[in-house]
Amino acid sequence: MTDAMIDKARGNIEKSGFKNIRVTKGEATLIPLDDGSVDVVTSNGVLNLVPDKEKAFAEIFRVLRPGGRLQLADIVTRENVQAACGIVPQLWADCIGGASVEKDYLDMIRKAGFRDVKVIDRIDYFAQSPETTRRLTKTFGAESVVISARKRASASAD
Numbered sequence: 001m002t003d004a005m006i007d008k009a010r011g012n013i014e015k016s017g018f019k020n021i022r023v024t025k026g027e028a029t030l031i032p033l034d035d036g037s038v039d040v041v042t043s044n045g046v047l048n049l050v051p052d053k054e055k056a057f058a059e060i061f062r063v064l065r066p067g068g069r070l071q072l073a074d075i076v077t078r079e080n081v082q083a084a085c086g087i088v089p090q091l092w093a094d095c096i097g098g099a100s101v102e103k104d105y106l107d108m109i110r111k112a113g114f115r116d117v118k119v120i121d122r123i124d125y126f127a128q129s130p131e132t133t134r135r136l137t138k139t140f141g142a143e144s145v146v147i148s149a150r151k152r153a154s155a156s157a158d
């Protein structure tokens with residue numbers, strides 16, 4: 001993210017009058033928060049852009065408190081885009097170049113330690129995209145999914 005985005009977010013918070021919001025700049029793969037310090041992590045359209053998703057999910061798991069929840073929306077695919085196309089910056093900018101195959105994506109979340117990993121909604125994110133993008137996203141079966149998961153409350157609880 002850019003500093004201009006951070007400034008805009010801080011400006012909007014100021015205008016909103018809310019006093020319980022803080023903006024902290026950080027990397028998804030190195031979250032500048034303490035272990036177990038977060039109740040809920042939400043994310044929208046970010047992780048498809050992160051090359052090391054396993055590290056990002058490990059970081060999300062680390063900062064969540066026991067019993068904490070993850071809810072995110074992201075682009076996933078049916079076919080492996082990178083295996084077919086390699087690393088293509090334009091495809092990354094279109095949010096499909098770095099997207100994972102759905103099963104691999106869900107497996108990464110489980111491998112990070114999350115329980116009850118569920119796809120709770122599917123959205124045709126590319127419905128309004130130009131025809132060329134639509135054709136490409138259809139070829140790879142790209143769509144947006146909403147996923148929920150939780151961190152176990154304690155070592156003995158399930």
Ligand SMILES: C[S@@+](CC[C@H](N)C(=O)[O-])C[C@H]1O[C@@H](n2cnc3c(N)ncnc32)[C@H](O)[C@@H]1O
Nearest residue numbers: 001002026027028029043044045046047049050
């Ligand atoms: C498509 S935008 C989505 C923005 C916002 N969540 C929304 O719904 O409008 C992708 C965002 O991911 C952020 N991003 C990409 N790679 C990141 C990383 N490694 N760590 C943290 N944020 C990252 C970008 O800065 C950008 O703000």
